[in-house]
Amino acid sequence: MKPKFIIGGVMILAAVAYLIFSATSASAERFMTVDEMLAEGPAIVGDSLRITGAVVGDTIQYDPNTLTLTFEIAHAPADFQEIEEQGGLAEVLYQAVMDPTRARVKVIYIGVKPDLLRGEAQAIMTGTLDADGVFHATELLLKCPTRYEEAMPEQSAHP
Amino acid sequence: MFVEFGYGVLVVSLIVTLYSGITAFLGVRKKSTSLIESARRAQLLSFPLISISSLTLIFLLVNNHFEVTFVYEVTSLSMPTYLKITAWWGGQAGSMLFWSWLLASFTSLVTLRKWDRDIEFLPWVIVVSAITLAFFLFMIIFFENPFSRYWLVSGNVVESMFKPTTTATIFTPENGRGLNPLLRHPGMIIHPPMLYLGFVSFVIPYAFAIAALITGRTDDRWTRITRRWTLWAWLFLSFGLVLGGRWAYDVLGWGGYWGWDPVEIAAFMPWLTGTAFLHSVMIQEKRGMLKQWNMVLIILTYALVIFGTFLTRSGVLSSVHAFANSPIGPYFMGFVSATFIASIALLIWRWPLLRSETEMKSILSREALFLLNNLIFISILVVCFWGVIYPLVSELVTGFKVTVGPPYYERATAPLFSALLFLMAIAPFSAWGHSTMQTLGKALWKSILASFVLTVSLFFVYSTNLYALTGFFLISLVIFATLQEFYRGALARQKTKNENFFSALSNLMRRNRRRYGGYIIHISMALMAIGILGIELFQQETQGTVAQGESLNIGEYRVEYRELASWDVRSDGVNYTRAVVDVYENGIYLGQLYPRIDYFFDAEQTMTIPGQRSTFRDDLYILLVDWKSVSNSGATFKIYVNPLVNWLWIGSLVFLVGIIFAAWPDKEMEPVRVKSSAKQTSAAD
Numbered sequence: 070m071k072p073k074f075i076i077g078g079v080m081i082l083a084a085v086a087y088l089i090f091s092a093t094s095a096s097a098e099r100f101m102t103v104d105e106m107l108a109e110g111p112a113i114v115g116d117s118l119r120i121t122g123a124v125v126g127d128t129i130q131y132d133p134n135t136l137t138l139t140f141e142i143a144h145a146p147a148d149f150q151e152i153e154e155q156g157g158l159a160e161v162l163y164q165a166v167m168d169p170t171r172a173r174v175k176v177i178y179i180g181v182k183p184d185l186l187r188g189e190a191q192a193i194m195t196g197t198l199d200a201d202g203v204f205h206a207t208e209l210l211l212k213c214p215t216r217y218e219e220a221m222p223e224q225s226a227h228p
Numbered sequence: 229m230f231v232e233f234g235y236g237v238l239v240v241s242l243i244v245t246l247y248s249g250i251t252a253f254l255g256v257r258k259k260s261t262s263l264i265e266s267a268r269r270a271q272l273l274s275f276p277l278i279s280i281s282s283l284t285l286i287f288l289l290v291n292n293h294f295e296v297t298f299v300y301e302v303t304s305l306s307m308p309t310y311l312k313i314t315a316w317w318g319g320q321a322g323s324m325l326f327w328s329w330l331l332a333s334f335t336s337l338v339t340l341r342k343w344d345r346d347i348e349f350l351p352w353v354i355v356v357s358a359i360t361l362a363f364f365l366f367m368i369i370f371f372e373n374p375f376s377r378y379w380l381v382s383g384n385v386v387e388s389m390f391k392p393t394t395t396a397t398i399f400t401p402e403n404g405r406g407l408n409p410l411l412r413h414p415g416m417i418i419h420p421p422m423l424y425l426g427f428v429s430f431v432i433p434y435a436f437a438i439a440a441l442i443t444g445r446t447d448d449r450w451t452r453i454t455r456r457w458t459l460w461a462w463l464f465l466s467f468g469l470v471l472g473g474r475w476a477y478d479v480l481g482w483g484g485y486w487g488w489d490p491v492e493i494a495a496f497m498p499w500l501t502g503t504a505f506l507h508s509v510m511i512q513e514k515r516g517m518l519k520q521w522n523m524v525l526i527i528l529t530y531a532l533v534i535f536g537t538f539l540t541r542s543g544v545l546s547s548v549h550a551f552a553n554s555p556i557g558p559y560f561m562g563f564v565s566a567t568f569i570a571s572i573a574l575l576i577w578r579w580p581l582l583r584s585e586t587e588m589k590s591i592l593s594r595e596a597l598f599l600l601n602n603l604i605f606i607s608i609l610v611v612c613f614w615g616v617i618y619p620l621v622s623e624l625v626t627g628f629k630v631t632v633g634p635p636y637y638e639r640a641t642a643p644l645f646s647a648l649l650f651l652m653a654i655a656p657f658s659a660w661g662h663s664t665m666q667t668l669g670k671a672l673w674k675s676i677l678a679s680f681v682l683t684v685s686l687f688f689v690y691s692t693n694l695y696a697l698t699g700f701f702l703i704s705l706v707i708f709a710t711l712q713e714f715y716r717g718a719l720a721r722q723k724t725k726n727e728n729f730f731s732a733l734s735n736l737m738r739r740n741r742r743r744y745g746g747y748i749i750h751i752s753m754a755l756m757a758i759g760i761l762g763i764e765l766f767q768q769e770t771q772g773t774v775a776q777g778e779s780l781n782i783g784e785y786r787v788e789y790r791e792l793a794s795w796d797v798r799s800d801g802v803n804y805t806r807a808v809v810d811v812y813e814n815g816i817y818l819g820q821l822y823p824r825i826d827y828f829f830d831a832e833q834t835m836t837i838p839g840q841r842s843t844f845r846d847d848l849y850i851l852l853v854d855w856k857s858v859s860n861s862g863a864t865f866k867i868y869v870n871p872l873v874n875w876l877w878i879g880s881l882v883f884l885v886g887i888i889f890a891a892w893p894d895k896e897m898e899p900v901r902v903k904s905s906a907k908q909t910s911a912a913d
Contacts, residue, residue: 071588071589073591074588074591074596077591078603081600081603081607085607085610085611085644088607088611088639088640088643088644089610089611089614089640091639092611092632092635092636092637092639092640093614093618093632093636093640095635095636095639096632096633096635096636096639097618097622097630097631097632097636098630098631098632098633099628099629099630100619100628100629100630100631101628101629119631119633131854133773133853133854133864134773134864136771136853136864136866180866181771181836181851181853181866182853182854184410184833184834184835184836185833187832195633208633
């Protein structure tokens with residue numbers, strides 16, 4: 070190997086490493102549950118965060134004139150193992166919404182109301198928390214566990 | 229009955245597959261032709277067996293056997309028959325069966341076609357393929373069984389393959405849960421099998437690579453045999469990715485086509501290594517270099533294919549944690565690690581045999597630029613991989629889970645994609661062995677000048693955005709330089725062969741299918757880049773609620789709301805709400821668009837279908853967001869103008885043309901049988 074190839078290779082490596090690190094630090098977001106976010110207190114107000122929780126169906130409101138979507142999310146665990154131990158995602162989300170003692174956070178999202186938004190959906194959102202404790206979401210991902218392969222047939226309750 | 233039959237056949241195919249793998253292994257070790265022949269027969273048997281099992285599953289799907297868990301999960305009474313058939317790959321268990329079926333058929337194709345010619349590799353190809361197939365069949369039979377049923381055990385429903393207790397009876401739900409309506413799009417129906425075809429086809433070159441390592445036939449024979457497999461694999465994988473993008477654009481209603489989510493990245497990563505492989509095998513064939521590197525690439529591709537198969541279908545997509553914790557995750561992890569370590573061990577063992585026959589001298593030579601192209605593809609892979617595992621790394625290091633989103637990928641990959649475009653423009657002009665700035669500049673100055681003039685004119689008439697102008701410069705450079713290369717080649721042939729220009733061009737291209745197909749693909753990539761640049765940098769959006777007869781303005785468009793109707797189609801189980809809007813551009817009436825919202829009763833799910841108007845210049849993309857149901861007087865729309873995005877789809881079609889041209893079977897020379905590992909030379913590229 071000639072030295073010019075080695076120098077070239079090192080330069081490419083350095084450039085790629087720089088790209089990765091600068092891009093990581095520019096767009097990294099802490100991922101947390103509702104409880105974890107509230108436990109941080111005012112320290113994280115204004116930080117870019119990614120939070121997850123269970124959508125409380127009764128609280129969904131949509132104003133089509135301003136495209137303002139508001140709803141509350143209740144604390145639900147995000148750790149896969151924890152979810153499995155508590156009976157799967159659908160069960161965990163159901164429990165989260167039914168339990169009035171769970172911490173809740175109000176979410177505001179401006180945009181088109183997503184097709185998948187409904188009660189007991191899992192919401193994963195990117196955005197910031199303001200000083201009043203309202204989460205302003207800029208990105209909203211939803212997962213409806215009943216659509217996935219874990220739920221038993223509904224008829225099972227009354228065979 | 230059918231259920232036990234389908235499952236039984238599956239168990240038999242696992243046994244047959246294991247037998248063929250073990251017998252092939254013993255056959256080569258003992259140099260016994262009869263054992264090898266027996267292994268081959270067993271291998272050929274696995275395909276009809278898995279086909280029978282699959283047909284049984286399709287029979288159950290089509291005939292609404294909801295007592296079968298898989299049928300319950302992916303079909304419902306209201307689904308048309310063709311959707312019930314395609315539900316075969318609509319869930320994890322079925323798609324793993326589909327995967328296995330593809331692998332069995334591909335391996336059979338390989339062993340049926342050139343058995344005598346490739347006899348030294350094929351027993352090992354059977355071994356590698358049998359190991360992979362046996363793993364998948366094992367996972368299907370023991371963990372992801374599509375034939376498992378519901379049983380009533382003292383009033384409770386349980387899931388089991390066989391009667392769990394003596395008093396248990398089969399439980400049949402009245403209706404299945406059905407396919408999520410969002411997935412009932414033609415793009416989404418062909419997208420998974422396309423990806424799978426691509427994934428599975430890459431197993432064949434990998435199997436030959438491993439055979440080459442084991443037998444010590446480490447010249448370019450294995451890459452020549454698998455050349456076309458690699459091309460087809462790449463075709464299907466690329467096409468699958470594009471279809472996924474088109475589906476997202478048409479169905480998901482966010483005006484985008486690619487979101488950098490872990491599933492997409494899981495399918496994209498093998499594409500990156502596969503593309504790098506496709507380029508670097510040419511260096512091995514032409515110059516006898518990069519042999520070790522090619523092995524690394526195909527081994528990586530195989531590992532990423534298995535990883536991707538799991539990730540794209542498992543439903544546990546949100547993080548690497550979930551992957552390791554899901555019930556079949558550890559097995560997949562174990563299998564990927566085991567095959568990866570074994571392959572790398574083989575590679576290290578054969579490392580000295582894989583030395584380059586020539587040394588790389590000039591930094592601007594064709595081979596050096598190919599190597600650079602490879603490094604950039606691998607860099608993009610590293611960016612993707614880092615993004616996927618970052619939550620895990622950050623949690624280990626800082627205790628916090630930190631994720632990175634699309635901005636990370638966009639920032640980190642944009643310069644790398646730009647560098648790829650630049651290489652696409654200059655590499656065809658560099659010579660093998662040695663090139664200098666002078667020779668390159670002399671060949672390229674016309675294209676550079678033309679691109680520069682074009683970019684300057686775009687500055688005055690289209691956009692002053694620096695990123696866009698850089699992008700347009702690179703894109704036009706690729707297109708001009710590649711066209712110049714076609715022209716140059718045809719002109720040279722015209723002179724030497726005394727043909728007219730067009731027959732010279734067509735003969736030139738047909739004699740070097742891979743090379744000129746590759747150039748067509750380069751042009752298609754440049755066209756796709758136009759679309760990506762347009763939608764990423766110039767997308768406009770507006771939204772608002774308007775009464776009948778009122779308008780929304782966006783760019784040069786005016787969208788006037790005419791009327792809205794809502795009706796049920798009971799037979800489809802859908803309520804349609806459709807708005808009619810008039811579209812004007814600079815005051816000129818262009819026509820009507822019909823954005824709508826479909827509501828699926830059984831799934832309790834809405835689906836937003838945009839009204840789209842596509843031109844070469846831009847797409848007008850209108851979403852119906854909401855409406856006042858009582859008076860029918862007002863409705864809310866979200867409107868995007870996506871400039872140039874159509875070039876993304878046009879580019880995809882050109883891409884298809886290019887790759888089919890490159891992979892088209894013709895009277896190309898068969899790999900020559902040589903006894904020594906001497907370098908082979910060929911006229912074809």
